[in-house]
Amino acid sequence: MPEQPRAWRLVLEHIERDLLDGRLGPGDRLASERDLSADLGVGRSSVREALRVLEVMGLIRTATGSGPQSGAIVIATPSGGLSTLLRLQVAAHGFPIDDVVQTRLVLEAAVVTALAAAPDRDTEAAHRVLEAMDAGGLTAEEFLALDAQLHLALAEASGNSVIAAMMAGLRTSIESYVLEGAASIGEWSAMADRLRAEHRAIVKAIDGGEADAARALVHAHITGYYEHVLGR
Known part of the structure; x- marks a missing residue:
């Protein structure tokens, strides 16, 4: 049996597809951890791990809170x-x-x-x-x-x-x-x-x-x- 990808990689691949297909772009907010977890059938810890990777790569920035700048947002110039x-x-x-x-x-x-x-x-x-x-x-x-x-x-x-x-x-x-x-x-x-x-x-x-x-x-x-x- 082929090795299954780690759960956080599924999240990365999902976001990558959305970027490539134009469903996400600079300034857009990613779905919440809860929604990504439910939609992709992975744990929220895996979602957080994927977001940390994307932030280190310079593709997103994250902020806590409930305002317009909170959550994970795609950066315009990574x-x-x-x-x-x-x-x-x-x-x-x-x-x-x-x-x-x-x-x-x-x-x-x-x-x-x-x-x-x-x-x-x-x-x-x-x-x-x-x-x-x-x-x-x-x-x-x-x-x-x-x-x-x-x-x-x-x-x-x-x-x-x-x-x-x-x-x-x-x-x-x-x-x-x-x-x-x-x-x-x-x-x-x-x-x-x-x-x-x-x-x-x-x-x-x-x-x-x-x-x-x-x-x-x-x-x-x-x-x-x-x-x-x-x-x-």
Whole structure:
């Protein structure tokens, strides 16, 4: 006999079908624990377990009480959940650095291309990070944290919420290998100056609507550091 799915999985599958079929959408309230339990023939503890999983995934938020914001409600933009899940995958599996870099190249090429092509592009957040990176006395760790924030700011500005979530999810892994590489650099100030110049060139190309140039610059930026510090 095939193994029967655990009861809480039945609840997940039911809610997934409702989302896919359009019976549920952002802002909608899920049925009550009591109703889900009765409709699906599972215990209320199984319903609560399924709702906890959905909340951790960032698909719903729950609140107690009886007002309009109480109960379990579908979240409009569950990117936080995707980022969390990807961070957990990175932590659990320790993705190879080569794979992380190749993924960055794909994602960030799409980011700068989309931004450069957008007539209403907004790079204000990226410019604020660039200014913060010009501050004197930054340690390598502080500088590289801002570096990661710059790339994330561009991803968020691209308007592609999936790419932004993936970049946020990969951030820990990116910061890890970038900081590890910094320890092998003899003259950090020279490298920091180089990275500042590369960042500004990328953002300038985006602001100028030069998609091809921005794509080439971000590719050279990512692979250049990688090859320099890790000898790849």
